[in-house]
Amino acid sequence: MGLFDTKPMQTDNISPEVADCDRQLAALNQRREEVIRRIGLLYVESNDAKAAAGTPYEEFLKEIEKLALETVTLEKRKLAVQGLRKCEKCGNVLVLDSAFCNKCGQKLEPLFTPTADNPRICAKCGTAYAEGAVFCIGCGNKLEQEPV
Ligand SMILES: [Zn+2]
Ligand SMILES: [Zn+2]
Structure with a gap:
């Protein structure tokens, strides 16, 4: 056609x-x-x-x-x-609660740090939480109260 x-x-x-x-x-x-x-x-x-x-x-x-x-x-x-984390310096896998790397001695910083997009996240597992929450719903970690 x-x-x-x-x-x-x-x-x-x-x-x-x-x-x-x-x-x-x-x-x-x-x-x-x-x-x-x-x-x-x-x-x-x-x-x-x-x-x-x-x-x-x-x-x-x-x-x-x-x-x-x-x-x-x-x-x-x-x-x-899984209750684990990596040393940011040497890559060694550690128990999540470790304060220092047992291989290189590096002091371990909080795993997750808040960003502008995600101002409230659990430092332990990275789960976002609501303002005023006391415990993380992801891992049960007691949340740091942010300075007002
Ligand atoms: Zn290390
Ligand atoms: Zn958590």
Whole structure:
């Protein structure tokens, strides 16, 4: 009917030559995607959001930095729910309540520190809590009352 009507796609009875071309096209496309992914990785390894300020890459890099931060927090939480934490200096895995690393002697800071986005989080497990809460609903830790 219309000018742009195309012949209906033949789904059955595709000739082996066409099927072979399709396979090769898919493989080429996949290789292209892989190269693009590697370009992205290379760029991310050698640039940060600051370096990319004002370029179209800035937002992507900010997103990646945000994801990296969330990954670190989630990895900490994963250990914390098992009653463990890592020494930030040497990577040694310790009991969550440790005050010092038993391998390198590093004094251990609170695992989770509040941020502007998350002003009230349990220092032990990173669970957010409501204003005025006394105990963490995530781990039962007695919460520090913030100075008013
Ligand atoms: Zn250590
Ligand atoms: Zn907690």
